[in-house]
Amino acid sequence: MKLAAFVIAMAVAAACQAAPEFGGQVRPQWIANQANRAGPLARAVALQPGIAALPASGATIETELRASAHGLSFVGTLQQQRLEGDRLRNHAWVNELYGSAEAAGWQFSAGKKIVGWDVGYGFRPNDMVEQETRRTLLSVTPEGRPLLMAEHFDASTAWSFVLVNPNKPRGQFGAEEPALAARVYRRDGAVDWHGFARYGAHTGASVGAALAWVASDAVELHASVRALTRADTLASDSAGSSALLRANPWQNASVSHPLQALVGATWTNAAQLSVLAEAWWDGSALSDAQWDDWAVRNRGLAALLGSSAPTPAVAGNLAWQASAFSASTNLRRANLFARLSWQHDKWQPAVDLLYTPADRGRIVTGSVGWQGDRVRVDAGLRVYGGPSDALLAQLPTRRIGFVAATWSF
């Protein structure tokens, strides 16, 4: 509640200044989750109901408030959520709250801010600051990172230096890690060039490069590559074993010298039919060998059933196996993605497919959006599937349906 009051106070304070910009949106939405009947978490819950939370359906209302004036910018979100089997819960958070100023030809920002880098759609190796979640069902405003930023712009070059998460401990994981990041951008006719560098408090140095090239009126090509000294991940010290453990074997770890790369293209015609195709490699994801060991352990744990092993212990160990799904942004290292979309008057239908060649897993998403003057309506369905041993077919969720209405003011 205190946070909610703070959010509202900041919005009002910013709006009360001279000539402020003020706006926002209210979005009621319904998400229907169908839990998977396969996979380690489903097995664990079948053995010991309630041992882990399965994806739940429910209604959410999100109110986003935006205000800016005199170099101060604010975006905050209030959320009321009621999931099946749960009480009404209220949350509030600040997406952005930062001040900006210019001095000696440099632009400075300090506070909590969204800083999005890189050129891809499905995966952004060089999104070094925000590390935004990709391929969300609905477009959402991410929560910015605490940072200090200095930028310099001329007609075709831009330099950015960002000290991100300066207030966080050195050992923080993933996007919470304190780091110094830099980007240089150069526009060269039809090509945008980007260079990136980052030094993380415990992951060390990484460097990257990206380009976006408008090859013709209809075609855009993009590519991005990043080489890292280390990347955060999860690893199990009981790989391949079926021994029952007293603690989750999946613990924070790091992978050395991973490479991340993406290539992609978009094609759009005059009727606003658009095709996006991307392929990417994420060397920070668990390797095929690690997933093979994971599968072996899953089978070993399941085989313990009927033996003298206590069922709750087997269920608990199976539930911990689902931790591996959050080891990195991508489940598999090699990924293919395609998206077909069409903008026709107020309607925006789209269908996309994420495919993992290693195990032929897939996520298919179909959606349609309708944009009015102030109201936007979105609805869609996402289905996870593939052969029974595919990782995407073993995630806790099998299907997600959603419908949302967004009223902007």
Add this chain to the structure above:
Amino acid sequence: MKKLTLFAGLALASLTAFAQDVPALLKAADKYRMSSDNMQVETQISVFNTDGSPDKERRYTVFAQQKHQSLVEGGNQHQSLVLMQSPAEKGQKVLMLGDDFWLLMPGSQRPLRITPMQKLLGDASTGDIATMSWAEDYSGTVAGEDRCGEPEQACVHLSLSAARKGVTYQRIELWLGKAKHEPVKADLYVQSDKLAKQARFVMDKAAAPTAVTAMLLRDQLTNKKETQVRYLGRKEHTVPEAWLNPMFLARNPALE
């Protein structure tokens, strides 16, 4: 016979004189929409259904800037920064630097390079809103003289072809008032040479026009809807060079 020959000769001479002056005619016509090289234009787009009922309304702030010949090889470059101001689009920005385009969606704060095809946004393409200069973007000939407009008046008919590939319309048939060279109407053709839209221009004062106050666009390709582009305010405004850097789109400069 002599009279007819004389008349034909005079008509031909008149057309030839106009033909030599097509760039000057276009510059004169441009002045009614953009009175200075560097402008801030507040624009309102209203779309009407075929039965005249309102369909949607959008507001834009357009910074139209001219990069001069000395700075750009091969000619002046038209640059536009379009800020979407309507609630449904608030925070979206489109930057056009000649034939190059970028889009910023408000949630991501990540400028995105887009193709010329992707800049066609709905009933009034960004090009309709942002492009203020015929003189820089088109070359052409005088096709003849006509009666046009309401009330009807003597007009010069120009056939224009795009001088660069990034413009929204590859061919324009444009009618200007013969006396004051104000734009009266235009037929706008896309790359496939299909008639995409027909435009009519509304002037502030019919007898002594000084500025275009509105442009009425009738869609001829798909839905036949009418789009009214109203210029709510114009003022001379030169933006800092940094504002026209694509990566600057993610910043939030205070607008005057």
